[in-house]
Structures are given as C-alpha cells and as structure tokens.
Amino acid sequence: MPGNNMQQPERTTGGYVVSGLRPRIFIRNDSSDIGRGVTLSGLLKRAASESYSEWVEYEGPLEHWHQLPCVAMRYLLKGDREDAIAVGKFLAEKPYPKDLTAYGAAFGGAALDWVRDALPEEMAKKAADKLVEGIDPLYHSLEHPSINHNYTYVSLYALAVGALAVYGEGPEYTERAEKYLRRVKSLLEDEGMALDTFRNKEGVWAEGNHYSPYVVYTPFLMTLAALTSSTDHDYFGIIREQYDNFLIPMGKYIVANMRPDFTLERIGDMGSRWVNPNDTQMRPIVELIAKEQGDPVFMGQLRSFCEEMQRYHGKTLIPSYYRWMMLFIYDDSLPTEPSYKTLPVFMRLGKNAYEQIMMRNGWDESSTLITTVCGDHYTDHQHFDKGSFLVYHRGGLAIDSGAYTSMYKNNWSNYAVRTLAHNCVLLEDPEEEPFESVSGTMVYPDGGQRVIRGAQGHRSWQAYLEMRKEHGLDTARVVACEYDDDNGCYGYVKSDLTKAYGEKALLVERQLVYLPADDYLVVKDRVVSGKPLKKSWLLHFIEKPCIDGKFPGNGVTEYPGGSIVRVERTGELELTGKTVEYGGALMVKALMPARAVITAVGGEGYRCYNRIVGMDFDDPRDPSFNPFAPIRESGEWRIETSSGKPEEQTVFLHALEIADADKKEMVHTEYIESSEGLAEGVLFKGPTAGRLVMFRKGAQKVEYENEDGREPLLIEYNMDSMVPTLHILTELPPDTEFAVEINGSFTGVYRSTKSGIVTFGDNGIGRGGKVIIKEKSGSGRS
Numbered sequence: 001m002p003g004n005n006m007q008q009p010e011r012t013t014g015g016y017v018v019s020g021l022r023p024r025i026f027i028r029n030d031s032s033d034i035g036r037g038v039t040l041s042g043l044l045k046r047a048a049s050e051s052y053s054e055w056v057e058y059e060g061p062l063e064h065w066h067q068l069p070c071v072a073m074r075y076l077l078k079g080d081r082e083d084a085i086a087v088g089k090f091l092a093e094k095p096y097p098k099d100l101t102a103y104g105a106a107f108g109g110a111a112l113d114w115v116r117d118a119l120p121e122e123m124a125k126k127a128a129d130k131l132v133e134g135i136d137p138l139y140h141s142l143e144h145p146s147i148n149h150n151y152t153y154v155s156l157y158a159l160a161v162g163a164l165a166v167y168g169e170g171p172e173y174t175e176r177a178e179k180y181l182r183r184v185k186s187l188l189e190d191e192g193m194a195l196d197t198f199r200n201k202e203g204v205w206a207e208g209n210h211y212s213p214y215v216v217y218t219p220f221l222m223t224l225a226a227l228t229s230s231t232d233h234d235y236f237g238i239i240r241e242q243y244d245n246f247l248i249p250m251g252k253y254i255v256a257n258m259r260p261d262f263t264l265e266r267i268g269d270m271g272s273r274w275v276n277p278n279d280t281q282m283r284p285i286v287e288l289i290a291k292e293q294g295d296p297v298f299m300g301q302l303r304s305f306c307e308e309m310q311r312y313h314g315k316t317l318i319p320s321y322y323r324w325m326m327l328f329i330y331d332d333s334l335p336t337e338p339s340y341k342t343l344p345v346f347m348r349l350g351k352n353a354y355e356q357i358m359m360r361n362g363w364d365e366s367s368t369l370i371t372t373v374c375g376d377h378y379t380d381h382q383h384f385d386k387g388s389f390l391v392y393h394r395g396g397l398a399i400d401s402g403a404y405t406s407m408y409k410n411n412w413s414n415y416a417v418r419t420l421a422h423n424c425v426l427l428e429d430p431e432e433e434p435f436e437s438v439s440g441t442m443v444y445p446d447g448g449q450r451v452i453r454g455a456q457g458h459r460s461w462q463a464y465l466e467m468r469k470e471h472g473l474d475t476a477r478v479v480a481c482e483y484d485d486d487n488g489c490y491g492y493v494k495s496d497l498t499k500a501y502g503e504k505a506l507l508v509e510r511q512l513v514y515l516p517a518d519d520y521l522v523v524k525d526r527v528v529s530g531k532p533l534k535k536s537w538l539l540h541f542i543e544k545p546c547i548d549g550k551f552p553g554n555g556v557t558e559y560p561g562g563s564i565v566r567v568e569r570t571g572e573l574e575l576t577g578k579t580v581e582y583g584g585a586l587m588v589k590a591l592m593p594a595r596a597v598i599t600a601v602g603g604e605g606y607r608c609y610n611r612i613v614g615m616d617f618d619d620p621r622d623p624s625f626n627p628f629a630p631i632r633e634s635g636e637w638r639i640e641t642s643s644g645k646p647e648e649q650t651v652f653l654h655a656l657e658i659a660d661a662d663k664k665e666m667v668h669t670e671y672i673e674s675s676e677g678l679a680e681g682v683l684f685k686g687p688t689a690g691r692l693v694m695f696r697k698g699a700q701k702v703e704y705e706n707e708d709g710r711e712p713l714l715i716e717y718n719m720d721s722m723v724p725t726l727h728i729l730t731e732l733p734p735d736t737e738f739a740v741e742i743n744g745s746f747t748g749v750y751r752s753t754k755s756g757i758v759t760f761g762d763n764g765i766g767r768g769g770k771v772i773i774k775e776k777s778g779s780g781r782s
Helices: 041-047 051-055 063-079 081-093 101-118 121-141 150-166 171-189 194-200 211-228 235-242 247-256 282-292 296-315 320-329 410-416 462-471 499-506
Strands: 011-013 017-020 346-349 356-359 368-373 389-393 396-398 425-428 477-483 491-496 505-515 521-540 555-560 564-574 577-590 596-604 637-640 645-662 668-673 680-686 691-694 714-721 724-729 737-742 743-752 758-761 765-773
Touching: 011 737, 017 171, 041 063, 041 320, 051 320, 081 101, 081 121, 081 211, 101 121, 101 150, 101 211, 101 320, 150 171, 150 194, 150 211, 171 194, 171 211, 171 282, 171 564, 171 758, 194 235, 194 462, 194 680, 211 235, 211 247, 211 282, 235 247, 235 680, 247 282, 247 296, 247 346, 247 356, 282 296, 356 477, 368 491, 368 645, 389 491, 389 577, 389 645, 396 521, 396 564, 396 577, 410 596, 425 505, 425 555, 499 505, 499 521, 505 691, 521 680, 521 691, 577 668, 637 668, 668 724, 680 714, 680 765, 714 724
Parallel strands: 691 724
Antiparallel strands: 011 017, 346 356, 356 368, 368 389, 389 396, 425 521, 477 491, 491 505, 505 521, 521 637, 521 645, 555 596, 564 577, 577 645, 596 637, 668 680, 680 691, 714 765, 724 758, 737 743, 737 765
16 A cells, blocks of 8 residues: 555654654554544545545646646555656656746645655655755745735745655755744744734635635645644644634635625635636635534534535536545535524624624525625735625625736726725825836825835734834724624624825714615715815726616716616526526615715726726726636726715715615615704615614714713604614614603613614604603613
8 A cells, every 4th residue: 555654753853743654744644643634544445435436536647736636646546656656757857837836836745745655766856856946945935924915825835745745855855844844833833923813813814805715724724734644733723722713713704705606705806717616725625624623513514515615616616636635624424514504694704803794684595795894904915995895685786896907007006906996985185196106007096095005014913013003004993893683683883994094084984784684784984084175985886877767878977966876786697506696786875965966987998997087997808818707796887976075074874775686666765863963864664664774963973982071862853654663773872771752652761782772663653753862861881
C-alpha cells in the first residue's frame, strides 16, 4: 500500500512535532501517532463506499498545477506508480504558473507528500527543489505580512504545505522546513497575528465575496487542516478552546451571504466568475467548518446548507480537480439536521469590526434578503460604501452597481468602488478636486466617502489598531442593532457614517427598519454639513425604473416633485442544478425632502455616469473577459433623490415596499409627524392592517447620555386608520417606561428596548385618531 515507508523519526521543529511518516498532509499514515484526521486505510475505505463515489474518480490527465492533488490522490487510491511518476516529473520540470506560484506550491506540496514513496531519489530531489523555489520568496515576503489582506493567507498556505512536504528530505531540506514552519507558527499564533485577527473580527472578512470565502477562508482553513494532520497542533481544537471558536461566525457569514437564488451577495470587489459558487471549493470548505466547529446543531445546519447548495448547482458545484478535498473532509456519518433554515433570519456579522448585517423574512427561494454594510476599512478590496444596503426578492432589486474590473484603473477607481455606485448618500462639495492615485489613474470627486489608499498594510492587529484613528480607518459604526425576538415584527439598524465622509460632513446617520411580515423597509438619513451642500440619496437598479408612471430615456431625467418609483427584476437564472425564476418588484416613495426632485440616470452611455464631472466611467463590454456579465447584476440605472438645492441640513425619508412583480401599485403610504414637533415617520395603510414607523424628527443627532434635567418625553400624533395598526417608535430613551393613550383611553405601559424602541398595537383608531405616548417620570433604566 502506498505511504507505508518510514522516512524520518518524529521530532520537534519550528515549535511543532512533525510526523516522520508519509502521507501526513491531509491524509495520515496508519502507523503515525502524530496529528489528527483521516488515515490512508480510512481513505481507501471511504473510496469503496457508495457515499463517497462521486468524489473518487479523477480520470483526467495532468496538465495544470491544480490537477496535481487529483493525480496524486489517484495514486493513493489505486497504487499505479505511473501516476506517482507523472506527479514527480511535473513537479521537477514544470515552470510555476504566472501569478499563481503560491497555489502551485500548495497543490504541489500535498501531491509530493502523497507520491513520495514511489519516486526515484533524483526525481524527488528535483521536485523538492522546485517547491523550495516557489515557497522561499513567500517566506521572505511574509517577514512583513499584511494581516488583513488575502495575499498573506494564500502565501501562508503555500509555505506551510511546502515546508511539510520537504521536511525529512535530508538535513538541508529539513533545516529549511524548520525555518519555514517557525514563520508559519509565528504568523498564526503570535499576539495580534492570524488567530487573534480572526477572533477580533468574529471570524468574518472584509474583502468582498470575490475574495473573502475563496481567497482568505479557503487557504487559511486548508493551512490549519494540513498542520492538524501533520503535527501535534490541533488547530481546530485550539480555536474552539482559546479563540472564541470563530469558526461558528465564519460559517454563518458564508451561509448568510448566499442569496435565496444560491448565488453570493454582491459585496465589495466581486467579479462575474465568483458570484456563482459552482465550480469552486465552496462546498468542501463549508464541510470542513462544519466538521471542526464543535457544535452538533450548527454542524447539521451547515451540512444541510451544503446539500441544498448541491441541489441548486448539481455535481459541477465541485469541479473534478477539487473533489480530492471531499475525500478527506466530507464525513457521511455527521448530522444533516436541523436544517439551515432554522438559523436566525437576522444576523449581525463582525460586530464592532467589519459590521455586515443581514435581515430576511425566511430561507426559501421566494424570501427577501436585505443586507447593509458598515464598520471599519481594512483593505483596498473594500468599497467606499458604508451604510449601503441591498434588497433581494426574487432577483436583485436594489443592487451594488459596480463590477470588479481592472484594479486601480479608470472604472474601478472612479465608479466600481466609489460611493456613487452604491445605495448611499452623496454630499457634493465644489471644493473637492481630482487627484492622481495608484497607477497614475486620475480620481474624480463623486460627492461620496473619502478615498483611502495605501493605509492598509497592517502587519498585525495591534498595528491596525494604531493606524485606525491616524488614517481614519474607523469609518463607520453601528449605533444600535436589534431584532424583535419575541414577535419578529422588525429588524432595526442605526449607523453613524460621519467619519467615512471626512471633514465636509458634520453628521451622516442612517436608520433602517425592516418589517419582515409585510416586506416593508423604511430608511431615514440625517445629513448635516458645515456649509450648504447639495445632498443626494441613491438607489441602483438593473432594469429601468418607472417614476410616477413614466419611464425615462437614456441619460439624465429630472422629475421635480417626484413621489413613487417602481422597478422590476424579471427573467431567469440557469444554474447547473435548477433554473431560478425571477419576478420581484420594488416600490419606493420619497417622503422627505418635501417636494423632492427625483432624477433618473442610466442607459447606454450613462451606466457609470458621474454628474459632478459630466463623465461616464463605463468599461468596454469585452466578451472575452466580462465583469459585467448578467449574473454580476451590474447596474444600468439609478435614481437620486434631492431637495434640488444646497443646504446645511437634509433629512431623507423613504418608504420601500418589496413584492412580487405582479403587484403594480404600492400600498398607500403617508408621512406622519407629531404635533409637538418631536417625531416623524411613515404610515403604511394596508387593506387589513397598518404599520407605523416613527423616528425623532429632524436632522439633529439624538443622544440620551447626559439626561440630567431633561423633561420627560411627550409625543402626540394624529392618524387615520380603520384597521389594526402596529406602532413602532424608535430613538426613545432605552430601558424606559412609556404610558400609551389612544383616543383618550389608557392602553398600557411599555418599556423601551436597549435600542430605544417601543412597539404596541391598536384595534383601528378611526379618522383623526389621537395617540399620546408619555415617558413615565423617574422610570429610569433597568
């Protein structure tokens, strides 16, 4: 049987005790008492099982570096020495692929470990030399790692696997391996390095769905798996015991980012290739998290998610050249219950760090998903989109408009990553000037958030914290975040985005209130500048919007006094496992500013149009490399809501209804304000039930930290409602009692939540009905 040779005794090296028996990387020698994981005999047993049959066969030739583990695995399973020699010859003679040296070294290291016992000594030496050629530059580059960037984790993967592969090949190689492994251990375990960083970010990552799952999680987790099988360090156990088990929020992040159509949410740098998890390592990595995170309930949720993903994408979900991963990761004895559909519908990911919040009204294909991003700025792959939100219902409705094109080039620098391409607000400051950025690209003002470049080379988490304030990386923070756990009536997010906009902004604050049962979303923004500036509220679409019954032509079309915008998402998405039918609609009513100007921008020549400089930054639609392929859902249209004039203070209030495309008219929606001037909001008047969402009125920041001498709040408002209505009042003093009176009758006493929200219902208060909400004096906070 392959792999039974004894090459070196176990010994301590670079802080690890490394197994001296091959195989040891991912697959363990049966005789080894070092490491944890599937043994070679266990692998052979799996290969004979029906449960693993679809992961076993790789019949293709060896032509590319990513095929090395496939052919080497075939040798382990069948013992055909020709496969081993093919791997050895490839490693000895093939030049590294351009720009993919790290992955080539990682794949080559595992393959060499598996076939080593069948190789002639001279061929084995050449193969080991080739691995050293690939990983030695990575060793030197990791002397100055960037702990928040994907390059570090790809390089770490290659260095760890390459070191384990050449260890034991003689004194010179072993000495090199020890040196490499010392750096690996330091990068993982030293204070402020990888494990600390993942713990501080609650397991989530900020480089966008093009990079986070595929180019950070995958190499990082595979590094841990290689070391766990080969050494005395069980890294998954270490994470569970010493690092707050960040594998659980990491797994939740992946599941939460999968839309109901089983493509990834379009966040950050995101090209067409990675939107669809098909033909990637996504399933094996989620299976690895499931197997190693330690909670049997969450294990079942993750594994049921994997099975559902497989149903949507079919066998090609995992390409043939990655199925070797399933043979050592997948465990058919692990639970697949409870369903992933029992996971929370409201998730806050990366609390006090990256901050991505996702709200759903279910986990079915026809469910709604709302995503908003906030938090700090870590890398250039993040966009200047703090506070942006996305809406999915039977297709992307409110979208991230910018495709991931050539990094630092014209479209990417002036549109794709900029605030203009996202569902945010703009503050147009005439004093902002163009400037020359990376690669000599001119960067033009868009009215959006600060462009941060060259401030993301953080060697450690401590280095990041030191640079955070100095370089303005603490761009935004979530002030309040809450889901109504008792009744599921609302999800609430309040974010302070001021620092993201720099000195031109005195306050930029956004609140989202989502009512999942009704699919209503209310967005209130407070925008204050130190001088009069024109401010705009953006919303991006794939299809052409209709404004008050009229469709705009290509270009820029203004609708003074515009009120209701409606847009559809139609068509279908053909996945390899099934076809998803799209058919959603989004209706938006602009309630503030009063008499708003709604401007539609889009169509040919205006897809990426910057109105401030009068330039379109669209890239040619190159069919050979098309980041704008339909699956990316790059924007064709946007609306801008504005007061139409420069001013110091602007309040935006928008009511959104999310529905199927056959709903043509928006529910009747009204602006409501209280008589004493303290509150304002939105009343949705449905045929059988109403929903009222109220905020503190105006553009001033609401704070209750210094409460000495404050008069108890008294809020009074009138409304017409013949049907039962749920009242949701936000921005009240937290943990405080309020007495409610409706039409002169005492209704009850209600305590506000920790986020300052009070909810109560009525039975229909008639025309001109009156509601009084009074803070109970001295009720205090509990």
